[in-house]
Amino acid sequence: MTPFSDLARAAYCPRQLYYARRENDPDVPDEARARIDLAFRYPALADAPDATLRRLPIRRSPAAYRRNLSRLRERDDYAALVDPTHERVFRAGKECRGTVHKVLAGGAAGEPPVPAVVSPGEPPENGVWEPQAVKAVAVAKAVAWEREREIPRALVEYPSVGTVREVRLTTRKKAAYRRALRAARAIDGPPSRVDDDRCSACEYRERCGTGRRTLRSLLG
Template identity: 85%
Template sequence: MTPFSDLARAAYCPRQLYYARRDGDRDVPETTRARMDLAYRYPTLAGAPDATLRRLPIRRSPAAYRRNLARLSERDDYARLVDPEFERVGRAGKDCRGTVHKILDDGDGPPVPTVVSPGEPPENGVWEPQTVRAVGVAKALAWEREREVPRALVEYPSVGVVREVRLTTRAKAAYRRALRAARAIDGPPSRVDDDRCTACDYRDRCGTGRRTLRSLLG
């Protein structure tokens, strides 16, 4: 069964997933963990002084961060975000498994799982690897509870932003592509050569580089 984290890596770059599997690279860096932990502290952080916030791994100035958290508190689901039904629980579906960071449930509508990201959100929406992971988490929760889970949330706690992922036809197609890619890896996949490489932890050992016209033509 494919881990949620493998889905996200496969959506980003299958070759990156190959290296992570080969090297047994499953440890979460301390800074990453610290940024993700902020998702469980919103009420406390909303009123924290500048000195406290500057000691934390936030990605905004203290004033901007507090403004983002103030906007976050206006969400209809804010009470459930800060007091979810479950936190950091393992869940397994038909195809994938892993940790669900939060499960929001008001007892009326379908449950809403969340994915916590340590990074920056795009200007609008959610990055594709996180979209794919959110779809996988929602599908696993739907499988477990035997009911439809039509959406998930992606939290960017170091910024103080939460975005929604709807299980649209496009999002589910991206999920299926990533799942197929993750399952198909039995050797190094083809290299990519674009802006993803500059942010990849494996760029020094991968061998990617800006190729010359001669190399592209063989």
């Protein structure tokens, strides 16, 4: 089965996945792990003083961060976000596997659970980045396989910003997932270079031979 993280890399750039596999890079660097950990501390962080927040790897000023967390508290699913049914659990579906950061109970009796992917990076202006959407679909499919029921949506959390976005498992999102899965499974040598704006901060750009590439934090 394909790891969730491989699908996210393949969605962004198959060539980057090739280098990551070849060099056996850790899935989550320490700095990213510290930002992911913030997703399990929302209640404490919402009222934390400036001095405490400045010591944390947040991506907003303390005042802006507290405002974002205040808005987060207004969500109907906030209680489930801070007290999920499962945290950091391994799930394996028919095609993919990996750690699911959170599994939230459905909002009402009989509603399906809602898995959550936690990203250490910045969200786009609207929605989520495609690699994270692909990962969210993969996670939802794995939980659906385990529960033997359809999971129609997932969440992507950006805890260093204090924002949560929803990913619906639409036909388009599922198609992107299938493309990433095929790309990840097909790699047996270096894929073609892309050489575009994704390359600007890629840790493999010197070996790859392109001038620009991805930010690791977008892969969440």
